Amino acid sequence: MEVLAVDPASPDETAIRRAADVLRRGGLVAFPTETVYGLGAHALDPAAVARIYEAKGRPTFNPLIVHVASAAAAKTLARTWPEAAARLAERFWPGPLTLVVPRRPEVPDAVTAGLDSVAVRVPAHPVALALLRASGIPVAAPSANRSTRVSPTTARHVVRALGNRVDLVLDGGPTDVGIESTVVDVTSDPPEVLRPGAISSAMLAEALGRDVVMAPRSSGSKAARRSPGMLARHYAPSAKVRLVWPDDAVAVRSAIEEVSAQGRRSGALLRTMMDLPVSHLERLPHDPAAYARRLYAALHALDEAGVEVAFIERVPDEPAWAAVRDRLERAAR
Numbered sequence: 001m002e003v004l005a006v007d008p009a010s011p012d013e014t015a016i017r018r019a020a021d022v023l024r025r026g027g028l029v030a031f032p033t034e035t036v037y038g039l040g041a042h043a044l045d046p047a048a049v050a051r052i053y054e055a056k057g058r059p060t061f062n063p064l065i066v067h068v069a070s071a072a073a074a075k076t077l078a079r080t081w082p083e084a085a086a087r088l089a090e091r092f093w094p095g096p097l098t099l100v101v102p103r104r105p106e107v108p109d110a111v112t113a114g115l116d117s118v119a120v121r122v123p124a125h126p127v128a129l130a131l132l133r134a135s136g137i138p139v140a141a142p143s144a145n146r147s148t149r150v151s152p153t154t155a156r157h158v159v160r161a162l163g164n165r166v167d168l169v170l171d172g173g174p175t176d177v178g179i180e181s182t183v184v185d186v187t188s189d190p191p192e193v194l195r196p197g198a199i200s201s202a203m204l205a206e207a208l209g210r211d212v213v214m215a216p217r218s219s220g221s222k223a224a225r226r227s228p229g230m231l232a233r234h235y236a237p238s239a240k241v242r243l244v245w246p247d248d249a250v251a252v253r254s255a256i257e258e259v260s261a262q263g264r265r266s267g268a269l270l271r272t273m274m275d276l277p278v279s280h281l282e283r284l285p286h287d288p289a290a291y292a293r294r295l296y297a298a299l300h301a302l303d304e305a306g307v308e309v310a311f312i313e314r315v316p317d318e319p320a321w322a323a324v325r326d327r328l329e330r331a332a333r
């Protein structure tokens with residue numbers, strides 16, 4: 001495994017060409033996007049895609065997002081391009097939005113997990129875009145973490161999680177958005193949000209001129225069957241996570257004492273709460289976007305500190321917090 005540092009704003013051409021070569025030859029390249037780091041492989045090469053599943057320990061029923069440099073390139077992977085796709089791509093690409101569209105047969109089953117749809121995205125990060133343009137191929141890329149664990153927002157997180165399972169890591173510094181893209185299924189009517197992200201339901205509705213629906217999260221739901229990656233524990237640190245209300249400080253303190261009495265390391269991730277008697281404390285900003293940017297680094301820090309039980313302050317039950325709330329609830333499962 002090799003790590004190449006690149007300027008996130010204007011990446012060095014030689015480094016990008018090297019990475020593009022690795023991808024074209026069927027290798028794995030981890031690269032920064034504006035959301036999180038991705039683990040990329042040639043999307044039209046089933047053997048290369050199989051290496052992604054192996055490196056991540058990802059169940060093969062969980063499909064991948066294909067990254068391309070433009071909406072025109074995305075269309076070449078789609079059997080049809082619904083009106084909703086056209087509007088959303090026009091408004092939000094390049095950006096943290098993934099569209100699920102009907103798939104063309106050329107897209108391997110290895111990418112779509114055999115579904116009749118494919119997820120496509122044009123990322124906004126200069127390094128990701130340069131890599132996609134230089135390689136000239138569609139790049140399948142899940143987040144560059146082991147399956148169910150916390151996504152990486154720095155190259156160091158990638159190296160820690162995947163090590164020699166990846167051929168090359170492009171280090172473009174910490175990512176900006178910090179949580180994964182919004183995933184919208186435009187094959188259903190009305191369009192359905194399968195995963196909330198920085199592009200909110202209100203922003204989608206505004207661009208479409210109509211409301212979108214949130215996919216139900218219960219395991220038996222149609223959406224869950226269509227997007228198996230939405231299920232179960234996910235985005236989780238090694239620690240057992242307990243979500244706590246700021247108002248419950250007294251009960252939380254006694255829960256922490258219990259953990260300590262058992263000789264286990266406790267940690268906390270706080271936003272408004274003043275303090276807790278834990279072995280490792282992380283503070284996050286009040287603003288939802290700033291919180292999202294720093295959340296995964298804080299969860300990685302809990303892991304690195306050997307925390308066994310993490311107390312995470314719940315965030316407000318407001319639309320601006322929907323994406324963060326989703327990640328916290330999954331981490332706590």
Ligand code: TXA
Pocket residue numbers: 033035036037038039062063064065098100112115117118119121123141142143144179180181182183194195226227228229230
């Ligand atoms: O921000 C992101 O989207 C990052 C960066 C690297 O682009 N990627 C990412 O990929 O988060 P991953 O594999 O961790 O999450 C992809 C999600 C999964 O939940 C998967 O189930 C869903 O997208 N997905 C992929 N293809 C799908 C399809 N055809 N239909 C429904 N859901 C799909």
Ligand code: MG
Pocket residue numbers: 142143151
């Ligand atoms: Mg992921």
